[in-house]
Amino acid sequence: MQKRLPLILVLVTGVFGAVAFFIPHHAVQAADEAMRNDVQRIIAAFSLVLGVGSILTHHFNKIQHRASNWQYSWITVITLFVSAVIGLFGGIDPARPGVLPTHIGNFSFHIQTLYMNMMIPLGATMFSLLAFFMASAAYRAFRARNLSATLLLAAAFVLMLGSVPLGRMIFHPLPSFAEWILAVPNTAAKRGINFGIQLGVLATSLKILLGIERGWLGGG
Amino acid sequence: MILTCFVALLLGSISPPGNVAARDVPNDGGGSIEVTWTRSADSTVVSYHVLRQAQGSEQWETLGFVGRRSLSYVDDGARNGVQYRYEVIAESNTETTEAPPSGYAVASSQWFDTNTIPALVGTVVLSFILLYFISRARWDKKLFIRRISGLDAVDEALGRATEMGRPTLYVPGLSSIADVATIAALNILGEVAKKTAKFGTPLIVPNTDPIVYTVAREIVKESYTTAGRPDAFTQDIVFFVTDQQFAFAAAVDGIMTRERPATNFLIGMFFAEALILAETGASTGAVQIAGTDAVSQLPFFITACDYTLIGEELYAASAYLSREPLLLGAIKGQDYSKALIVGLIVLGTLLALLAGLPVLKYL
Structure with missing residues (x-):
């Protein structure tokens, strides 16, 4: 039963998804939309908890066993908690403040500010590496x-x-x-x-x- | 008085649009009625004003204005089951003339989209071919499957990692579980995990999607149990990193340079980070087996990796590795389906070329 139930679920939802492509009726389309978006989002929300649990377990294990470069794991864990606290309680941006103060004088550290000024430039830096990798790959090819x-x-x-x-x-x-x-x-x-x-x-x-x-x- | 008569004479002097008709838009989920009309004979008309009246109501409501070249308007705000009739008024810069309203029309949801008939026929025919070869595989055990060098190299690559005492890295792409390429990557992960469990090679599976992480963890756990090594499975084998594309690329690059895996599998859906991962892996000297159905990323993998599963080979991989007869039957079915498509393309091309021949006009 442990394997049969997922197989039955997959068969029913999969066949429904395929059939919905051919049926424009609003009742079928609404159900299909709910399956694709709502149900998947609910599952994603639960699995995100598992994901965060995985990150913490992974890095705490490294710290506990003093694995190579274990110090960096502290940075991951601390930034994870700090950004979670700021995001959950500090509001999104200065226009929508939360219960926690997220600025010192003119220096703001709202989650949106952190995202725009740290995540995006860091992502852009990684993306920029592509130019150098393209040159080395082209040389090889x-x-x-x-x-x-x-x-x-x-x-x-x-x-x-x-x-x-x-x-x-x-x-x-x-x-x-x-x-x-x-x-x-x-x-x-x-x-x-x-x-x-x-x-x-x-x-x-x-x-x-x-x-x-x-x-x-x-x-x- | 004279002025009033003059205005009355002017009113109705431009010709109205003709044949105003309304009908339910076919093949939709309801809520839409299409209004059509024939153009006003008057060249001074600049636009048409479309109005709607529900049955039982005295009011005409404006739906919108369309240019003088338009001959139809779709009312996508109609309520299913309610009868509506439509009026179209031709407008010039100084005058307006209305045509007689259309008959009543009702918007309704359809149960079948006739535009999808070709897709339905194609799906049924190709599914029939695939199912035939899957069922044939039950009794015909000697189905010939062409060699796929990238998959033949899996054992060799894992053996190399075992001999070197280094881990194997498996990245199941950066897409969600809704992507079939991700499911194919997870199927291959199951086979690879069985082999690493058997050889005792450490396996590293970083993930960018929390649902994919959950499924990958269960697959690897089950594979270790199937291989008779449930004790070798630890929570550290499969882990979630981040859902940010380039943060994930940075993390995996870090794993490649710190842990120095002997074998890297980059299998699934990849985007701009494909070359960043593949080039970093190549610089560490790892044997790299990549596979994706992202056509734009294939050249990068072919350039930077030792073996690349191109497109359909990604979907054939789990069958090829497991040697499960039923799964191999599906590969055979794919090959015959492809032959059918090629045949149809050739036939279509010939017919298109022959259509230009004058002799066909007399047939």
């Missing part, structure tokens, strides 16, 4: 080791050169050729991959609905 890599190198060379004014100066039809590479062979390959993906999605969905694929239940 554009080495003519075999026929495929040579073709990739040639296509990349044409595309890069065709995208800058110099390309047109060297060879007038180069930008058009670069555009053709993107629009025809590249699009054809992408569409081929997409066909495979959608078939894979359909097959995986069917296997899960029918209970053939039980990997998500831990196998068996």
Whole structure:
């Protein structure tokens, strides 16, 4: 029963989700919307508690066992608690203050201020690393080791050169050729991959609905 | 008096729109009625004013104004079951002329969207092919499945981690459980966890979605039990990190550089962080097996990883690894479905080319 109940739930909700695609009736659509949004949000709220529990357990274990770099775990735990307290009791921003004071003079530390001035710049910093990683990945990819890599190198060379004014100066039809590479062979390959993906999605969905694929239940 | 007569003469001098009709919008969830009319013959008309009257009511309510080129208006504020009729007034800069109102129409919810018939037929046909091969797999045990090098390398990669005494990192993507790619990644995680449990290799599974974390934890726990090593499972194997995309990327990069896993699995749905993770993993010298159905991230994985499961291979992976006959049957079904789609594309292309031939005009 421990495994049969999830399988029955998956079959019923999965078939309902698929059928709802073909039925525009407002009663069916409202039920589908509730399943997709409301039910999933309620489950997410519960699992978020488990998630926070996981972070705390993980880092307290590291601190307790003095694992390598255990000091950093204190930073995670302290910032987690501080931001939770500020977010829960300090209000969202200066316009909507909470019960706790969240500014010292002109220095504000509302949760929105912290988010805008810490999380977003830190995220942007990580994102910026992408430029350097792209350069290192391109260096590795554009080495003519075999026929495929040579073709990739040639296509990349044409595309890069065709995208800058110099390309047109060297060879007038180069930008058009670069555009053709993107629009025809590249699009054809992408569409081929997409066909495979959608078939894979359909097959995986069917296997899960029918209970053939039980990997998500831990196998068996 | 003369002025009044002049105005009366002017009123109605522009021609009204014709054939005002109202009908329930088909294939919708109700609440909408479409009003149509034919254009006023007068070129001075600048707009049409659409009004609505519910049955039993004396009042006409304005719904809106549309330009002179418009020949329809959708009233999406109608109540299901209530009868409405509509009036369309042609307006020029100085005059207005109304057409006779439409007949009554009622908005209603439909039980079937006829626009989805092609999708329904496609789904039924492809599902039938898949189910046929799944059922065939019950008695035909010799289904040939092409080799997928990325999956053949799993044992080798895990063996390498075991020999080196280093952990294996498994990232099940950054999407939610609603994404089929995430479910596929979790299915593969089950097989990988069985192998790490058997080999005694430490496994690290960081998560960015709390629901995915909960499911992944149960999968790994069950896999360790199935592999006969329930004692080896600890809460530290699968853990939640953060739901912030780049904070998660930073955390996983940190794990890669500190713990130095011998094998990295980056499987599931990835976004802009794909290359950040893959390049950091490559710089630590780990064997990397990636798999995603995010077409825009595939080139990054192909460049930075040793093996990449491209698109559908991601969905075939758990069947390939488990060698479960029924699951393998589904892969066979996928291949035949793909052959059918390719056949239809070729046929469609030929027909489109032949359509231009003059000889077909006489058929």
